[in-house]
Amino acid sequence: MLPHLFYFSQGNGEAGSSNIFCGRANKSEKTRRSWTYKEEEVLLASLKELVANGWKANNGFRAGYLSKLEYAMGKAFPDTDLKGMPHINSKISSWKKSYNSLMSMVQITGVGFSSNGTFMIDCDNDQWDTIMKKDANAKGMHYKAWPMFEAWKEVFGKDRATGEQAEDVMDAYNEMIHNNNVAEARAEGHINDEHDETNVDTEAGDSTC
Structure with a gap:
């Protein structure tokens, strides 16, 4: 059972936009959608279940995993409009992008997560400057909470057992x-x-x- 991890923002611009469009919608508008913390909770739990059942491949997940996740979301939320493509795929891509940036950060000596339970990056200004030079995606991540990080390790981390x-x-x-x-x-x-x-x-x- 995952704790209250899903009340926090999980990425850069993931909040999405309204589903009501005026005129012709571009590609980015079609894939953007606001997710509730409960929807994110179910998606993350479903991803972990796929990992536990051998759906993890060397470079991602086996073909058909989006259909499995769409089915799980439909079971949890019968009236949902969430689809494997584009919504679930877009959310997972955004999570993985944030996870990769966070992994790069914590590998720098002296950089980690705060010990006060806020799930925020703990580093000084010089360390943050180093991070920004290495990863343009890190912009805006310093003062956000990242409570899903440990769960993301299980989903996106290396799948070789040691x-x-x-x-x-x-x-x-x-x-x-x-x-x-x-x-x-x-x-x-x-x-x-x-x-x-x-x-x-x-x-x-x-x-x-």
């Missing part, structure tokens, strides 16, 4: 293989419920390498 996380993945994989072998052995009549299952992998054939 250390204990990799061990957990391998343990889960081995358990899945073992359970599949047990099921196959039962189906073929090699074991029954009273049989010791510890040697099933060798009886049914070891699938690991």
